[in-house]
Amino acid sequence: MMTGKRIGMESSLGIAEAVKLANADVVAAYPITPQTHIVERLAELVANGELDAAYIPVESEHSAMSACLGSAATGARTFTATAGQGLELMHEVLYVASSMRLPIVMAVANRALSSPLNVWGDHSDVMAVRDTGWIQMFAENGQQVFDLTLCAFRIAEDPEVLFPVMVHLDGFHLSHVVEPFYLMEQDVVDKFLPRFRFPLALDPDKPLTAGAFFPPGVYGEARRAQDDALRSVRPVISRTWREFEEISGRSYKPVETYRADDARVLLLTMGSFSETAMLAIDQLRERGQQVGLVRIRLWRPFPFTEFRQAVGNAETLVVLDRAISYGGPTGPVCAEVKAALYSEPKRPRIVSYVGGLGGRDILVSEFVEMIEKGTALAESGVEEELLTIGVRV
Amino acid sequence: MKELRIHGRGGQGAVTSAEMLALAAIEEGKFALAFPAFGPERRGAPVQAFVRTDDQQVKIRAEVRQPDAVIVLDPGLLAIVDVTSGLKDDGVLIVNTKKPPEAISALYNDKWPVATLDATAIAVATIGVNIVNTTMLGAIVRVTNVVELDSLINPLNNRFGNKADQNFEACRKAYEATICYARSALG
Numbered sequence: 001m002m003t004g005k006r007i008g009m010e011s012s013l014g015i016a017e018a019v020k021l022a023n024a025d026v027v028a029a030y031p032i033t034p035q036t037h038i039v040e041r042l043a044e045l046v047a048n049g050e051l052d053a054a055y056i057p058v059e060s061e062h063s064a065m066s067a068c069l070g071s072a073a074t075g076a077r078t079f080t081a082t083a084g085q086g087l088e089l090m091h092e093v094l095y096v097a098s099s100m101r102l103p104i105v106m107a108v109a110n111r112a113l114s115s116p117l118n119v120w121g122d123h124s125d126v127m128a129v130r131d132t133g134w135i136q137m138f139a140e141n142g143q144q145v146f147d148l149t150l151c152a153f154r155i156a157e158d159p160e161v162l163f164p165v166m167v168h169l170d171g172f173h174l175s176h177v178v179e180p181f182y183l184m185e186q187d188v189v190d191k192f193l194p195r196f197r198f199p200l201a202l203d204p205d206k207p208l209t210a211g212a213f214f215p216p217g218v219y220g221e222a223r224r225a226q227d228d229a230l231r232s233v234r235p236v237i238s239r240t241w242r243e244f245e246e247i248s249g250r251s252y253k254p255v256e257t258y259r260a261d262d263a264r265v266l267l268l269t270m271g272s273f274s275e276t277a278m279l280a281i282d283q284l285r286e287r288g289q290q291v292g293l294v295r296i297r298l299w300r301p302f303p304f305t306e307f308r309q310a311v312g313n314a315e316t317l318v319v320l321d322r323a324i325s326y327g328g329p330t331g332p333v334c335a336e337v338k339a340a341l342y343s344e345p346k347r348p349r350i351v352s353y354v355g356g357l358g359g360r361d362i363l364v365s366e367f368v369e370m371i372e373k374g375t376a377l378a379e380s381g382v383e384e385e386l387l388t389i390g391v392r393v
Numbered sequence: 394m395k396e397l398r399i400h401g402r403g404g405q406g407a408v409t410s411a412e413m414l415a416l417a418a419i420e421e422g423k424f425a426l427a428f429p430a431f432g433p434e435r436r437g438a439p440v441q442a443f444v445r446t447d448d449q450q451v452k453i454r455a456e457v458r459q460p461d462a463v464i465v466l467d468p469g470l471l472a473i474v475d476v477t478s479g480l481k482d483d484g485v486l487i488v489n490t491k492k493p494p495e496a497i498s499a500l501y502n503d504k505w506p507v508a509t510l511d512a513t514a515i516a517v518a519t520i521g522v523n524i525v526n527t528t529m530l531g532a533i534v535r536v537t538n539v540v541e542l543d544s545l546i547n548p549l550n551n552r553f554g555n556k557a558d559q560n561f562e563a564c565r566k567a568y569e570a571t572i573c574y575a576r577s578a579l580g
Contacts, residue, residue: 008419008548010412120431172431173454178412179426180419275452359431361455 004184004248011142011174014181015081015107015167016041018149020051021189024105025076028056028067030086034119036109036175038081061086065093065104072102072164073210075201077153080104083171084111087125091132097164098133099226100211101200103156104164106134107149109175110271110322112358120359121171123271123322126299127332133230135165135237136300140274142179145169147250150189155240157196161233168299170272172359188247230301237298254303255310259285260292265375266314266348268294270333271322273362280367291371296333304340311341317348318374320389322356330386349378355389366390394447395539396457399529400476401466404436406526409552410464411442413530416548417540418446426451439474446539460484462537466512466525468492477501487532487571489513489525494574506575508536510567519563520556527553527560531567542568 009017015038019027027046029039045051054071058064064080072078082090087108097104110126112118126136135155139145145167152165169175200210214222234254241252258278260266269277274295284291294310294317296303311317321331329335330352341347351374356362366389377385397414401407408429415427423446430441443457459479468490470476477486486505488497489512498507510532512525519528527549534542545564550557 006419006422008416008425119433172428176431177426177428177454178415179451180424272454275450276454279452363455363458364453 004182004188006180006182008178009142009181010037010176010178011145011169012037012109012176013041014142014146015149015169016045017181017183018146019079020045021184021186022077022079022150022153022193023190024051024053024079026054026056026068026071026078027080028058028064028071028078029080030059030061030064030082031057034083034086034109034111036081036083036171038107038109038175042079061090062093065090065097068104068106069093069096069100069102072097072104072198073100073202075196075198077157077196078102078104079106081107081109083109083175084113084119084125087129088113091129094129094132094134094164096211098230099222101162101229102164103162103196103198105149105152105156105167106164107145107167107169109171110168111171118358121173122357122359124324124357126168127323127325129166130300130332133163133226134300135161135163135230135233136168137165137298138168138271138296139174140272140295142174142177143181143250144252145174146181146183147244147248147252150184150193151240151244151252153196154193155233155237157198158236158240159199160236162200163230163233168271173272182248184248192244192247234298234301234303252297253306254296254298255306256295256297257310258293258295260294260310262290263292263314264290265316265318265371266292266294266311267367267371268296268311268317268319268333268337270296270299273320273322273356276362276364277320277367279364280371283364283368284371302336302340307337307340308344311348312344312346314348316351316375316378318351318353318370318378320356320362320370321352321354324354324357351378351387352385353387353389355391357391360390362390394445394451395462395537396460397444397462397464397533397537397539398457398460399442399444399464399466400470400474401440401442401526402436402470403434403438403440405466406524407440407442407466410466410526410530410533411444413527413545413548413552414444414533414539415446417544420544420547421540423448424450426454430456439470444539462487462533464529464533465489466529471497471500477505480505485536487529487536489529494572498574506573508532508571508573510571512567515563515566515570519566520559528563528567531564531569532571535568535571536573
C-alpha cells in the first residue's frame with residue numbers, strides 16, 4: 001500500500017513537503033550556512049502562499065530555538081531545522097525546550113564540527129546534544145525522512161508525550177541527495193495529524209509561569225520527573241509508528257534488523273550508512289556467513305528492551321560510530337550499547353569502530369572488513385581497543 | 394545498476410544534469426539517486442556529480458568510484474582531472490568537445506569507447522548560453538540509454554519553466570549530433 005504520488009526530490013525538500021502537509025504554524029530558522037534547503041524551501045512555500053505559516057528569519061540558531069520556545073508555548077505547531085555548528089549554537093536553549101515540555105519538531109542534517117573546518121556529514125553534532133532531553137530518531141533514506149518528520153509532530157504533540165523531537169538525517173548523504181518519495185494526500189495527513197491542542201498553552205486570560213526558578217530543594221525532583229516522563233513515551237512512539245504504517249504501508253520500529261534472525265555476528269549502525277551496510281551483509285551471507293545488521297532508529301529515549309532482544313543471541317557485535325568521544329571509552333554509541341548490555345547475563349563480545357567522519361564514505365568493502373576484522377578481534381579476546389575504518393594511520 | 398559520473402566546473406550545472414537524469418528515471422518508475430561531490434561550491438573549480446539508476450532501490454550512498462559512463466561538460470578538464478579514474482573496462486566516455494571522438498580516445502590509448510559532440514555550439518545556438526548541462530543530457534541518453542529522451546521533458550519543465558522547451562530542444566539536437574568512436578557503444 002503506497003498511498004500518495006511517487007516523485008523524485010531532494011531529501012531536504014521532502015522534509016519541507018512534510019512540514020507543509022503537517023500545516024505547521026511557525027517556522028523559525030537561521031537561513032545561512034550551516035543550513036540546508038529545508039528552510040529555504042519552507043521560506044518559498046510560505047512566501048508563495050502554499051503554507052499558511054509565520055516564517056521568522058532570525059539572526060542565529062540560538063535565536064531560532066528561542067523563537068521556537070515562544071511559538072510552541074502558545075500552542076503553535078512549530079518547526080525548525082539546523083545542522084552541525086548551528087545545532088551547537090542553539091545548545092543551551094535545547095534543554096529549555098525539553099524541560100518546558102514544548103513539542104517543537106526539528107530536522108537536523110548531521111554534520112561534523114570544527115576545527116579543522118569541515119561542513120560534511122557525521123554524528124559529532126548529534127552526540128553533543130544527546131543529553132538535552134529531546135526525543136531523537138534517525139532516518140536512513142529520503143522516504144524515512146519524510147515519514148519520520150510527519151510522525152514527529154504527532155509524537156511530540158501527543159498529550160502523553162509533550163516533548164520536542166529531533167529527526168536526524170545525515171548531512172549531504174541524505175540531505176543533498178535526489179531520490180524517489182511517496183508523498184501523502186493532505187486529507188490522509190490531516191486525519192493522522194489533527195490540529196494541535198496544547199494543554200499548557202500561554203493565554204493572557206489564564207496567566208501561568210513555566211520554567212522559572214527551582215532551588216536545590218525541588219530541582220532534583222523536577223529532573224527526575226522529566227527523565228521518568230521521557231522514558232515513559234516509548235509506547236506512544238511505537239503506537240504512532242504502527243498507526244502510520246496503517247496509512248502508509250511503511251513500518252518503523254525503535255530498533256530494526258536486517259537478516260539478523262540467526263546471526264552470530266551483528267553489525268550496528270545508525271543513519272544513512274545502514275543501507276550501504278546491508279549490501280555488505282548480503283555479500284557475507286552469500287559466502288555462507290551468519291551475519292546481520294542492527295540499526296538504532298530511536299536514539300532517545302534509548303530502546304533498551306528492543307535493543308537487548310535484537311542483539312541477545314549474537315556472539316559478536318561490531319558497532320560503528322560516526323563520532324569520537326575524545327578520551328572516552330569507545331565511540332559514543334558503542335559506550336551506550338555496552339552500558340545497555342552490562343547487566344545482561346548473556347551478552348555478545350563488542351568491538352568499537354569509528355569511521356565516516358567529516359563526510360568520508362564507508363564503502364561496502366570496508367563494512368565487510370569491519371565485520372571480519374572485528375569478529376577476529378572479538379574472538380581473540382581484544383575488546384577494549386578503539387578501531388577506525390578507512391582512516392590512514 | 395547503472396552508475397554515471399559527471400565532471401564539470403562549479404556553475405556549469407553538473408549537479409542539475411545528474412538531478413535531471415535521476416528525476417527522469419524516477420518518472421519511469423525506476424529507482425535513482427543523484428548527488429554532488431559534497432562540499433563548498435566554488436565557481437569554476439572542477440566538480441563532480443553522480444547518478445545511480447536501478448530497477449530496485451539504490452542502497453549505496455558512497456560516491457561513484459567505478460562508473461559505467463563518465464561525462465565531461467568542459468573539455469578543459471581533460472588536462473587537469475583524471476576523468477577516467479575507475480571507469481569500468483566496458484564503460485564509456487562522453488565529452489563535450491569540438492574534436493572527433495578518435496582524438497579523445499587516443500588520449501586514453503583507445504581503452505574505452507568515446508562519444509563526442511560540440512555541445513557548446515548547440516547550447517549557444519539553441520538556448521543562447523554556453524552552459525551545456527542540459528544539452529549534454531541528449532548525448533548521455535544516446536550513449537547510455539539510462540532513460541528515454543522524452544522522460545526528461547517533465548523534469549526540465551519543472552526546473553526551467555518557460556526555458557524548458559529550448560533546453561529540451563538542445564538536448565534533442567545533442568542526441569542526434571553525438572558521434573561515437575567504437576560504434577557498438579551506441580544503443
